[in-house]
Amino acid sequence: MNEQQYNITQEEQGTRLDKWLTGHLEETSRSQVQSWITDGHVLVNGQSVKSNYKCQLGDDIEWSIPEPEPLEIQPENIPLDIVYEDEDVIVVNKPKGMVVHPSAGHESGTLVHALLYHCTDLSGINGVMRPGIVHRIDKDTSGLLMVAKNDKAHASLAEQLVNKTVDRKYIAIVHGEISHEYGTIEAPIGRDLKDRQKMAVVEGGKEATTHFRVLHVYKQFSFVECVLETGRTHQIRVHMKYIDHPLAGDPKYGPRRTLDLNGQALHAGHIAFTHPTTNERLSFDREAPESFQLALQQLEKKA
The missing domain is CATH 3.30.2350.10 (Pseudouridine synthase)
Structure with a gap:
């Protein structure tokens, strides 16, 4: 269970409970939050309330969200613009409008679904919902992403991001x-x-x-x-x-x-990084989509 507690601040008072909690829970839809409130997983000052409850200054908000059932992501035959690929890394040019990985409200059609159809050997560091995903770009942002095909490559690419040695x-x-x-x-x-x-x-x-x-x-x-x-x-x-x-x-x-x-x-449009195995510096560029x-x-x- 995901259990958390929070006190409403002056800036947050007057906000609907379902809207406020949706803002606190990344990648969770408002309808899902409303369902949790209805089922009694969210309490205000120890009491169940409705989704449209207006938060008051100092309100004690507690939520105990049940862990989601593991989803088996089915590969989907979605065309991909593969810029580079070897046994460690894939560089893909993500189209505008595509979500990177599954989440509430985006259970299909994501980059992850397409990657799993293209290859089955993706890193597992980020779990079943985000295999291979080292970094993200927004749904309506197009462009280059590096994807790890094994845990060793994932750790190397993630470390480069932390150390600010990836050029973007x-x-x-x-x-x-x-x-x-x-x-x-x-x-x-x-x-x-x-x-x-x-x-x-x-x-x-x-x-x-x-x-x-x-x-x-x-x-x-x-x-x-x-x-x-x-x-x-x-x-x-x-x-x-x-x-x-x-x-x-x-x-x-x-x-x-x-x-x-x-x-x-x-x-x-541009990404450059050091290859996890060969230590070669790789650099890639792609033009913006036609709409841009x-x-x-x-x-x-x-x-």
Whole structure:
């Protein structure tokens, strides 16, 4: 059982219980949380309440979530853009719209389902739900991911991420005309205190550093390259919003009036790392998807 306890802060009071708890439990749907509340797995001040209960300052929230039954993930014949593969590592160019691994609400059609069809020898360090997955990119972010085919490779790649020796470059279209060519954003990231389903720059958050370079400035938009020094959840999306240049098309962190992209204009176009066995430095690049390039062409026409 996943047992936890929490006291509601001043910033959180007035929030519906189901919304608040969904924000605390990553990758869990609101409907699943509502089911747990109904079944009595969530107590407020020792009492069962309804999902729409409005949290009050100082409320003592306790939850004892039953461990999910292990799922047997069935391989799915989903086409993959394999950039590189050997007996230790796969580098894949993930399409926009694909979730990396199974979670509540995403029980099929993920990158993991496709990888298991492509090969059965994936590392088991991250468990049955995330075989081979060393790092992630968001559903609507496209681009390059390295995947481990055995535990030795997984440990090596994970250590490189911790030691910041993996090079990761993203390209993005952001709102606003950035007046300088280079910038570095150093701002800690944690759960948004006003909306627990979002991340934000918050005091006491995890250290996060993003470097960016302006590639081109259009009317009301800028085309930038971002280099991650750390890998926090939604890092580029949160950091660019923090400096008032949110990503175009971003439904969570951007403005409502934006480019019609069906998701944020963000592409992981470059990755480089040291091979776990040969120690050779490997480097890979992939162009952004057609929707991203069309958006740039439209901005060019309006300039």
